Amino acid sequence: MKKLEGKVGLGIAVLMSCLFLSQTNVHADVTAEQRQLIETQVDQLDDKEESFIPGELIVGLSGNHRIDLKEKSSSNLFGINARVVDDLTLGTNEKERRNHNQVLLIQFSTALELSQVIKQLHKLPEVEYAEPNYVVSSDEVEPATVSTEQTNHVLKATQIIPNDPYWSQMWGLQKIEMPTAWNKTTGSKNVKVAVIDSGVDYKHADLAANVDVSLGYDFVDNDADPQDGKGHGTHVAGTIGAKANNGLGVPGINWNVTIVPIRVLNNEGKGSTSNILKGINWATEKKIPIANYSISGDKYSASKETAIKNYPGLFVGSAGNKGVSLESDPCYPPALDISNMITVGNSDQQDQRSSSSSYSKTKVDLFAPGKSIFSTIPGSYGTKSGTSMAAPHVAGSAALALAQNPNLTTSQLKNKILNSVDKKASLSEFCQTGGRLNTAKLLD
Numbered sequence: 001m002k003k004l005e006g007k008v009g010l011g012i013a014v015l016m017s018c019l020f021l022s023q024t025n026v027h028a029d030v031t032a033e034q035r036q037l038i039e040t041q042v043d044q045l046d047d048k049e050e051s052f053i054p055g056e057l058i059v060g061l062s063g064n065h066r067i068d069l070k071e072k073s074s075s076n077l078f079g080i081n082a083r084v085v086d087d088l089t090l091g092t093n094e095k096e097r098r099n100h101n102q103v104l105l106i107q108f109s110t111a112l113e114l115s116q117v118i119k120q121l122h123k124l125p126e127v128e129y130a131e132p133n134y135v136v137s138s139d140e141v142e143p144a145t146v147s148t149e150q151t152n153h154v155l156k157a158t159q160i161i162p163n164d165p166y167w168s169q170m171w172g173l174q175k176i177e178m179p180t181a182w183n184k185t186t187g188s189k190n191v192k193v194a195v196i197d198s199g200v201d202y203k204h205a206d207l208a209a210n211v212d213v214s215l216g217y218d219f220v221d222n223d224a225d226p227q228d229g230k231g232h233g234t235h236v237a238g239t240i241g242a243k244a245n246n247g248l249g250v251p252g253i254n255w256n257v258t259i260v261p262i263r264v265l266n267n268e269g270k271g272s273t274s275n276i277l278k279g280i281n282w283a284t285e286k287k288i289p290i291a292n293y294s295i296s297g298d299k300y301s302a303s304k305e306t307a308i309k310n311y312p313g314l315f316v317g318s319a320g321n322k323g324v325s326l327e328s329d330p331c332y333p334p335a336l337d338i339s340n341m342i343t344v345g346n347s348d349q350q351d352q353r354s355s356s357s358s359y360s361k362t363k364v365d366l367f368a369p370g371k372s373i374f375s376t377i378p379g380s381y382g383t384k385s386g387t388s389m390a391a392p393h394v395a396g397s398a399a400l401a402l403a404q405n406p407n408l409t410t411s412q413l414k415n416k417i418l419n420s421v422d423k424k425a426s427l428s429e430f431c432q433t434g435g436r437l438n439t440a441k442l443l444d
Contacts, residue, residue, distance in 0.1 A: 029101070029128060029306065030060065030128045030129045030302045030306075034129070034300070034302055035122050035129055035302075037300050038118065038122075038129060038130075038131045038300060038302065039115065039118060039119055039122065041299050041300060042114055042115040042118055042131075042132060043115050045114070045115075045132075050135060051132075051134060051135055051298070051299070052114075052132035052133060052134050052135060053132070053133040053134075053135065053272060054110050054114075055107050055108055055109065055110040056085075056105060056106065056107055056108075056132070056133040056274075057082075057105075057106050057108065057114075057117065057118070057121075057130050057131065057132065057133065058088065058103065058104070058105055058106075058130070058131050058132075058133055058273060058274060058277070058301075058303045059103070059104050059105075059106055059121065059127060059129070059130045060101055060102070060103045060104075060127070060128040060129045060130075060302060060303055060306070061101055061102045061103075061104075061126055061127060061128060062101065062125065062126055062127065062128040063101065064098075065102070065126040066098075066102045067084065067102065067104065069084060069087060080108045080109060080112055080117060081108055081109035081111075081112075082106045082107060082108035082109070083106065083107055084104050084105070084106050085105050085106065085107050086104070086105040086274060087102075087103075087104060087105075088103040088104060088105055088274060088277045088278065088281070088303070089101070089102050089103050089104075090103075090281045090284060090285070090307070090310055091281075091285070092285050100310070101128060101306075103277065103303055103306075105133065105274045114132060117130070118130045118131065118132075128302070129302040129303070131273075131301055131302060131303065132273075132299075133272050133273050133274050134272065134273045134298070134299050134301060135270055135271070135272060136265075136270070136271050136272065136273065136276060136295050136296060136297070136298075137265070137269050137270050137271070137295070137296050138197070138198060138230065138232040138265055138269035138294065138295060138296065138388060139294050139295055139296040139318045139320060139321055139386055139387055139388040140232060140294075140321070140384050140385065140386035140388045140389070141321045141356045141385050141386040158180060158183050159179035159180050159182075159183060160179055160182040160183050160186075161179055162182075162244040162245040162251040162255070163245055163246075163247050164242075164244055164245065164246065164247065164248060164249055164250050164251045165247070165248070165249070166249055166250045166374060166381060167250070167251060169250075169374040170250060170251065170374060171349055171369065171372075172239070172368075172369030172370075172373050172389075172393060173251065173253065173369075173393075175349065175351075175369050175436070176368070176369065176393060176397065176436075176437050176438055176439045176440070177438055177439060177440035177441075178251075178253060178439055178440070180440035181397075181400060181439040181440045181442070181443050182255070184404060184440075184443040185400060185403050185404045185443065186244070186245075186254070186255035186256060186400075187241070187253075187254030187255050187256040187257045187399065187400055187403045188254075188256055188257070188402075188403035188406075189210075189256050189257065189258050190258070190403070190406065191254070191257055191258065191289070191290070191399045191402045191403050191406075192212075192215070192257075192258045192259075192260055192286075192288045192289060192290070193240055193241065193254075193257060193258070193259055193260065193288070193289075193290045193291070193292060193395055193396070193398075193399050194260045194262055194279075194282075194283040194286075194288040194290070194291040194292065195233050195236055195237050195240070195259055195260065195261055195262065195292050195392075196262045196264055196276070196279045196280065196283065196291055196292065196293050196295070197228075197232055197233030197236055197237075197261075197262070197263070197264070197265060197292070197293075197294060197295065198228050198229065198230035198231070198232045198233040198234075198263060198264075198265040198266070198267075198269060199218065199220075199226040199227050199228035199229065199230070199233050199234075199261055199263035199265075200216075200226060200227075200228050200233050200234050200237045200259060200261035201227065201228045201231075201234040201376070201377075201378040201379065202226070202227065202261060203227075204234065204238075204376055204378065204379065205248060205249070206238065206242045206243050206246070206248055206249040206250060206376050206381075207234070207237055207238065207241070207242060207243065207259070207376055208243075209243045210241040210242070210243055210252070210254070210256065210257050210258065210259055211237065211258075211259045211260075211261060212258050212259070212260060213225075213226065213261065215258070215260045215286060215288075216260050216261040216262055216263070217262060217263070217279075217282055218263040219262070219263060219264050219275045219278045219279055219282075220263050220264065220265070220266050220271070220275065221263075226261040226262060226263035227263075228261075228263070228378055229266070229267035229378075230265060230266070230267050230268070230269045231377045231378050231382075232265065232269055232294070232384075232388065233261065233263070233265070234375075234376050234377055234378050235373075235375045235376060235377055235382070235384050235388075235389070236292055236294050236375075236388065236389070236391070236392045237252075237259050237261070237376065237392075238250060238252055238375035238376030238377075238381075239252060239253065239373065239375050239389065239392040239393060239396055240252055240253060240254060240257065240259060240292065240392045240395055240396035240399065241253065241254040241255075241256075241257035241259050241396065241399070242375065242376050243255065249376065249381055250374060250375060250376065250381060252396060253392075253393065253396030253397055253399070253400055253439065254396055254399050254400055254403070256403075257396075257399050257403075260283070260286065260288055262279045262282055262283060263279075264276050264278070264279040264295075265295070271295070273301050273303060273304060276295070276304060276307075277303055277304065277307050280293075280304075280307040280308060280310075280311055280315075281307060281310075283311060283313070284307075284310055284311045284312060287312065287313075288313060289312075289313040289314065289402060289410070290313055290314050290316065290395055290398050290399055290402070291311060291313060291314070291315050291316065291395070292316050292391055292392050292395035293315060293316065293317040293318070293333075293391070294317075294318045294386075294387070294388035294389075294391045294392065295317075295318070295388075296318075296320060296321070296331075297317075297320055297331040297332045297333050297334050297335075298331045298332065299331075299332065300332045301332060301333075304332070304333060305332070305333060305336055305338070308333060308336075308338050308340070308341055309338055309340070311340060312340075312410065313340065313410055314340060314341075314342065314395075314398055314410050314413050314414055315338070315340055315341045315342070316341075316342050316344065316391050316392075316394050316395040316398065317333060317334060317341060317342070317343055317344070317391060318334070318343075318344055318346075318386070318387035318388050318390065318391040319334045319343050319344055319345045319346070319357060319358045319359065319360075319363075319364045319387045319390075320334050320357075320358040320387060321346075321356045321357065321358065321386050321387055321388075322356075322358050323355055323356045323357060323358060324358055324359075325358070325359060325360055326358050326359065326360035326363040326364065327360050327361075327362060327363065329358075330363075331358070334358065334360075334363055334364070335360075335363050336363075337363075339411070340410050340411075340414070342365045342366070342394055342414055342417065342418075343363060343364050343365050344364070344365065344366060344367065344368050344370075344387060344390045344391045344393075344394050344437075345357045345358065345359055345364045345366070345367040345368075345370075345387060345390060345427075345430060345431055346367065346368070346369075346370030346371060346385070346386060346387045346389065346390040347367040347368065347369060347370060347371070347390070347427065347436050348369075348370075348371040348372075349369075349371070349372075350426075351367075351422075351424045351426050351427065351436055352426050352427075353367065353426070353427060353430050354370060354371045354385070356385075356386065357370065357387055357390075357430075358387070359429075359430035359431065360430070360431070361429060361430070361431065361432060362432065363432075364430065364431040364432065365418055365431060365432050365433060366394070366417070366418060366421050366431055366432070366433045366435055366436065366437055367390065367424075367427050367430070367431055367435070367436045367437070368390040368391070368393040368394050368436060368437040369389070369390060369393055369436075369437075370385060370386055370387055370388070370389040370390030370391075370393075371385045371389075372385055373385065373389040375389075393437055394417065394437055397417065397437060397439040397442055398413055398417060400439060400442075400443065401413060401416060401417070401442055401443060404443055416442055417437070417442055418432070418433050420438055420441035420442040420444070421433045421434075421435030421436055421437060421438055421441075422435050422436050422437075422438045422441070423435045424436055
């Protein structure tokens with residue numbers, strides 16, 4: 001990247017004057033190694049690539065150090081022509097936010113070079129981390145198309161088959177043995193699942209009964225209408241909870257569930273780290289027990305890692321579609337070790353790893369159907385592929401397990417999912433469990 005064109009030294013003094021200083025452990029959560037990773041990533045960025053929003057930073061403060069947001073109107077905050085444009089701290093009010101390290105979105109002069117600003121801010125004991133506001137996108141590998149593929153399913157006495165006309169095309173649900181699982185439970189409206197994505201077509205005839213718009217939010221347009229303009233989130237939602245046995249379209253894993261649409265991606269399937277943080281924090285504040293996150297990862301983000309760790313429920317994420325090992329070519333958050341997160345790879349009808357699916361024996365937890373998955377799209381139905389489609393099979397199955405046993409803790413729920421996979425030699429070198437999701441076994 002280019003050399004610094006302005007000076008940031010003055011910013012250190014100005015920043016310190018804006019802080020409420022307190023006696024706390026410096027950088028208690030984000031390590032020097034993590035800050036170095038942030039700096040190394042930024043040094044490797046191409047000035048012309050569109051992987052971050054120019055002139056914006058996400059800054060996390062250490063301990064109880066806080067910036068007085070009354071200063072945010074200043075045109076020279078931090079001495080780098082910066083101003084606070086958003087408070088990304090977890091909490092619905094100031095009292096709650098004071099229980100968490102302050103996280104701020106700032107804008108600064110693009111005359112200053114990004115990497116130098118970050119390195120200077122990292123020298124401050126009051127700054128836990130500073131990182132770019134990265135651009136993210138939906139995690140799929142092909143557009144929606146009309147599917148004609150069918151699967152012949154042999155009915156057993158202990159199985160329940162829904163009357164939805166496209167059931168024969170639902171090879172993924174058949175592979176994880178949903179007809180047997182439905183004999184145990186078909187879900188509960190008491191179980192909530194956050195879909196952190198491009199929104200959900202909550203007016204869709206096969207989704208409307210299972211979506212609660214009042215609990216969701218649109219962080220792209222900053223309003224309470226999380227309608228899907230891309231189609232990605234609607235497809236994810238259909239796998240989790242399209243209304244089943246209604247003689248219409250497709251069944252979801254949960255015939256009854258409450259899907260909470262949280263829109264963080266625009267109509268092109270693009271979003272930002274700052275909006276992702278708002279979406280995850282929203283799910284945390286609403287105490288939603290399961291979150292599906294089918295959004296591509298790439299650069300490490302300390303703020304995103306912290307948000308996932310703060311989330312009290314099970315965070316189900318896609319492994320990514322680079323088709324590479326996350327150990328040799330890590331992308332984030334899939335490459336992180338977070339106790340409440342499950343990372344899902346994409347498998348095909350033969351229980352093979354889809355060639356586009358990223359993998360790792362230490363980072364990817366399990367595989368689930370993700371190739372040529374038929375589900376809802378805005379106003380219709382269609383096929384999509386990718387780890388984006390695999391993750392909601394796991395999130396939906398987690399919701400079904402909670403419907404069966406509402407007393408499961410997040411840790412217990414995660415362990416039940418991982419301990420009930422179908423072991424497959426074809427997947428043994430690609431994930432920790434060496435297996436593919438089996439929802440029927442999960443509910444045993």
